[in-house]
Amino acid sequence: xxxxxxxxxxxxxxxxxxxxxxxxxxxxxxxxxxxxxxxxxxxxxxxxxxxxxxxxxxxxxxxxxxxxxxxxxxxxxxxxxxxxxxxxxxxxxxxxxxxxxxxxxxxxxxxxxxxxxxxxxxxxxxxxxxxxxxxxxxxxxxxxxxxxxxxxxxxxxxxxxxxxxxxxxxxxxxxxxxxxxxxxxxxxxx
Amino acid sequence: xxxxxxxxxxxxxxxxxxxxxxxxxxxxxxxxxxxxxxxxxxxxxxxxxxxxxxxxxxxxxxxxxxxxxxxxxxxxxxxxxxxxxxxxxxxxxxxxxxxxxxxxxxxxxxxxxxxxxxxxxxxxxxxxxxxxxxxxxxxxxxxxxxxxxxxxxxxxxxxxxxxxxxxxxxxxxxxxxxxxxxxxxxxxxx
Numbered sequence: 001x002x003x004x005x006x007x008x009x010x011x012x013x014x015x016x017x018x019x020x021x022x023x024x025x026x027x028x029x030x031x032x033x034x035x036x037x038x039x040x041x042x043x044x045x046x047x048x049x050x051x052x053x054x055x056x057x058x059x060x061x062x063x064x065x066x067x068x069x070x071x072x073x074x075x076x077x078x079x080x081x082x083x084x085x086x087x088x089x090x091x092x093x094x095x096x097x098x099x100x101x102x103x104x105x106x107x108x109x110x111x112x113x114x115x116x117x118x119x120x121x122x123x124x125x126x127x128x129x130x131x132x133x134x135x136x137x138x139x140x141x142x143x144x145x146x147x148x149x150x151x152x153x154x155x156x157x158x159x160x161x162x163x164x165x166x167x168x169x170x171x172x173x174x175x176x177x178x179x180x181x182x183x184x185x186x187x188x189x190x
Numbered sequence: 191x192x193x194x195x196x197x198x199x200x201x202x203x204x205x206x207x208x209x210x211x212x213x214x215x216x217x218x219x220x221x222x223x224x225x226x227x228x229x230x231x232x233x234x235x236x237x238x239x240x241x242x243x244x245x246x247x248x249x250x251x252x253x254x255x256x257x258x259x260x261x262x263x264x265x266x267x268x269x270x271x272x273x274x275x276x277x278x279x280x281x282x283x284x285x286x287x288x289x290x291x292x293x294x295x296x297x298x299x300x301x302x303x304x305x306x307x308x309x310x311x312x313x314x315x316x317x318x319x320x321x322x323x324x325x326x327x328x329x330x331x332x333x334x335x336x337x338x339x340x341x342x343x344x345x346x347x348x349x350x351x352x353x354x355x356x357x358x359x360x361x362x363x364x365x366x367x368x369x370x371x372x373x374x375x376x377x378x379x380x
Contacts, residue, residue, distance in 0.1 A: 032222070032336070033223055140337075143336060143337040143338045143341075144336050144338045145336060146222070146333060146334050146335060146336050146373075147330075147333040147373035147374065148333045148334045148373065148374070148377050148380065151333075151373075151374050151377070151380045152379070152380065155380065167374070167380070171372050171374065174368065174372075174373070175368045175369075178364065178365045178368040179365075182361050182364075183336075183337035183338065183341075183364070184337065184338070184341050184357070184361065187338050187341070189342070190338065190341045190342065190345065190357070
């Protein structure tokens with residue numbers, strides 16, 4: 001009955017992917033008592049290329065702490081999609097920004113696209129909210145971390161002054177997910 | 191940082207409230223490692239009156255196992271509303287069926303109504319799905335139990351043959367909640 005999910009969150013430098021990876025891992029580990037590991041790659045950032053953050057969440061010990069074949073790949077940019085798509089599991093979830101990733105793999109049945117940046121701009125007048133919206137979508141799909149934990153972890157990590165907007169963006173993501181996704185989809189035992 | 195939520199699920203006999211109370215408590219305690227107590231009153235059932243099921247969920251030990259002033263009251267019938275409304279906390283959540291509870295207290299700001307029975311009938315051709323839809327709404331609002339846990343607990347409790355429909359109804363409830371509620375609403379620290 002144990003589970004282990006490997007998530008890769010990718011996009012451009014400045015998209016806030018490292019931050020949302022940390023938030024998700026801390027939600028799982030600190031507030032929900034699960035096991036989680038978060039890693040990020042810095043090497044690529046310095047070359048101004050795709051940027052990624054990885055999270056492993058499990059209800060058992062995480063013996064192998066490396067993401068090789070993610071169960072979920074979030075792509076906020078075309079470059080990130082092109083760079084990481086080949087490693088996604090064949091039955092893995094591909095979550096893309098509907099306006100920034102136009103040329104995407106059709107090998108993945110579990111493909112879902114959302115207008116993260118457009119929603120951030122339209123509803124928050126701030127494109128940087130795209131990552132918090134995406135966090136809500138990913139957390140909802142994942143289904144193993146409680147919303148309370150994700151909110152507490154976000155509040156603890158977001159700099160003072162912008163927590164409120166980020167929390168609204170997170171809620172918006174949860175809501176957006178419900179239109180297309182279900183929190184049982186990633187849980188094959190359900 | 192600890193929390194304790196007292197929920198009262200009420201309606202008529204046959205509405206499945208005892209079952210959804212058990213499912214929610216088992217989701218919290220068995221699958222998510224929280225503390226939970228579920229109680230039901232049988233005395234009233236035999237008089238054919240309002241029927242209730244109560245759940246307490248906490249991340250700490252539950253020292254006092256009785257629900258006196260619920261944080262949330264679900265009413266699937268007018269009789270249940272009339273009987274239990276006075277005990278709801280003044281800032282508690284009142285969740286009612288929009289077609290079965292027409293005369294409701296206006297003392298409660300946190301009032302939300304949903305067409306549980308109508309949705310069950312329209313989408314599942316089965317009114318008994320109303321309680322599983324309501325479970326999704328309550329679990330989503332509560333926000334401290336993971337969707338995975340609620341689904342696993344439901345699957346373990348629902349008799350073979352109708353799990354699939356009940357799981358769809360549960361998902362429908364989660365989805366319905368997102369239109370009006372947020373899983374941070376019940377968590378005052380958020």
